[in-house]
Structures are given as structure tokens and as C-alpha cells.
Amino acid sequence: MDSSTKVGMKEEEERPHVLVVDDSLVDRKIMERLFTNSACKVTTAENGQKALELLGQGEDKHNNINHQGLKINLVVTDYCMPGMTGYDLLKKVKESCDIKEIPVIIVSSENVPTRIEKCLKEGAQEFILKPLKQSDVKKLRCQMQFTQPMKGRLCMGR
Amino acid sequence: MDVVSQLQRQFVEHATSLYREGYLDDQFTQLLKLQDESNPDFVVEVVSLFFEDTEKLLNNLTTALQQESIDYKQVDAHVHQFKGSSSSIGAQRVKNVCVVFRNYCDEKNLDGCLVCLEQAKNEYLLVRNKLEALFNVSL
Numbered sequence: 500m501d502s503s504t505k506v507g508m509k510e511e512e513e514r515p516h517v518l519v520v521d522d523s524l525v526d527r528k529i530m531e532r533l534f535t536n537s538a539c540k541v542t543t544a545e546n547g548q549k550a551l552e553l554l555g556q557g558e559d560k561h562n563n564i565n566h567q568g569l570k571i572n573l574v575v576t577d578y579c580m581p582g583m584t585g586y587d588l589l590k591k592v593k594e595s596c597d598i599k600e601i602p603v604i605i606v607s608s609e610n611v612p613t614r615i616e617k618c619l620k621e622g623a624q625e626f627i628l629k630p631l632k633q634s635d636v637k638k639l640r641c642q643m644q645f646t647q648p649m650k651g652r653l654c655m656g657r
Numbered sequence: 658m659d660v661v662s663q664l665q666r667q668f669v670e671h672a673t674s675l676y677r678e679g680y681l682d683d684q685f686t687q688l689l690k691l692q693d694e695s696n697p698d699f700v701v702e703v704v705s706l707f708f709e710d711t712e713k714l715l716n717n718l719t720t721a722l723q724q725e726s727i728d729y730k731q732v733d734a735h736v737h738q739f740k741g742s743s744s745s746i747g748a749q750r751v752k753n754v755c756v757v758f759r760n761y762c763d764e765k766n767l768d769g770c771l772v773c774l775e776q777a778k779n780e781y782l783l784v785r786n787k788l789e790a791l792f793n794v795s796l
Contacts, residue, residue, distance in 0.1 A: 522738075523710075523738065523741055523742055523745070524706050524710065525703060525706050525707050525710055525742045525745050525746065526741065526742070526745050528702065528703055528706060529688070529691070529703060529745055532691045532696065532699060533691065536691060579737065579741075581734075608737075608740065608741050608744060629741065629744070629745070630684050630687070630744055630745045632687055633687065633690065633691070
């Protein structure tokens, strides 16, 4: 295995995994591209319920064999969604023992100070106005602290 | 000038006029930047999704505004969605109509809403034609 392959594999393991939650297909596609462009792995969900299932917090979590869910390093959720809003999802994440450490970013097309305050108070890491730009994502990427499981492998050398 | 550069220049000229006339804003530029060799159809794909989404939204809006008893909250929810998606792809004139549209929803002003619906349909068709022409030039 040459050194470039080794680097490729290491990068694959270290890419943070972002969960993008938005009811708009257009926005999911755009955000997926933005984050993939910033060397992240992306999973998308169209609503809060699906997001919680992916995080291992679905209603059947006790019956679910894969109850641990995906190893997500960052949740980015739209605020305005029918049913469970981004705020409701944020609350559920922060109230859960397993996943409350995962940073949650709220995105919204509306600049409503009381809304922003409410989300930050509930533990959102940041509130960003839509539409997102590459520069927003680059900043997030730099800020991201992520804990990746070691998977019992050490990367020796470079 | 070889064919590729000629096409690229045509694309840029065409796109520039769309910005100048206010059909597109900087968000569209952001989308263009996201396209590369590994994702060569990204912009066309996103724009196609926008078209599909819009057709549904416009149908829903038309139906909602034809009801005996209009649910303005529902109408507003549709317009909010439309505003969001048009903003995401940079369809500036469509987005601007949505802003006015939402005000009329707040006021429960049916006439205003109907005028805005017509305007939204027109602006959508305009930008749709222009984007389709733009991509034909670049292919």
C-alpha cells in the first residue's frame, strides 16, 4: 500500500459525520454538497423523527438492535419544519443521555431575535441564517470538535 | 477560440445578464461554485428539484386560495416554503414576490394574495425559461 492510499484511508476515518435535517429537498441537496465539499461525511433526514431514529433515539430504540445509531459529530437542522420543529429536535437531543453532547446548529431563513435566543438557551451551538454559504460551513468545519471512535487501530507514522 | 471556451464565454455572458436584470442573485453563484468535475451536474440537478418543488407549491397555493373558507396559515406555510427554496437557488425576483405575498397572508387580504400568486407564477416561468436557456448554452 503506497503512502497516498494510507493518507486516503486515514482521511476517510477522520471525516466528521454531519446529520442534515430539513424538510426541503432543495436545501438538503445544497447542504449535503456544502458539507461534502468541506470534507465531511453527510447523512440527510427530512424530518425530526427520522433524524432521531438515525441518532438511535427512535421510538423503538429499545427494540432496535442498532440502538446506538450512527456516530454523528454534528447535527444541522432547519428551524421551520412541519411536525417536529428544529427547536423540538434540539430539545430532544439535549435531553437525551446518549446524544446530548452532539453539537446542534439551527439554520433558519428568518432573523427573529427571540427565536435565536430561545435556541441558544436550549443549547444550540450556533444559529445561522439561510441560505448557507461555503464560508459558513468552512467556519463550522474549523470549529468542529469531534470524537471519533479509535476502532482499535493506530495510525503509525505520518 | 475553441468550442469549449466559446461555450464558457457564452455561459458567462448569459449568466451576467440574468444577474444584472435581477433574476438571479449571489446565491446562484454559490451553487455554481459547488459544481466541479466530480459533481458536473450539480446545478442542473438542484434547479430541476426547484422546478419540481415549485410546480407542487403553485398547485397547492392555487387550491388553497380557491377554498370557501381560506386557511391563511396554510397559504403562508406554502409561501414560506416557496420563499425558502427560491432563496436557496438565488431566484431573486421570485423570492421578492414571496415576501410581499406573505404580508398579504398576514393581512388575510385575498385580492393581494391572488395578485401575488399570479406574479409568482409569472416570475417562476420567466426564471425557468432563462435558466433552461442558460444550461442549453453551456452543454
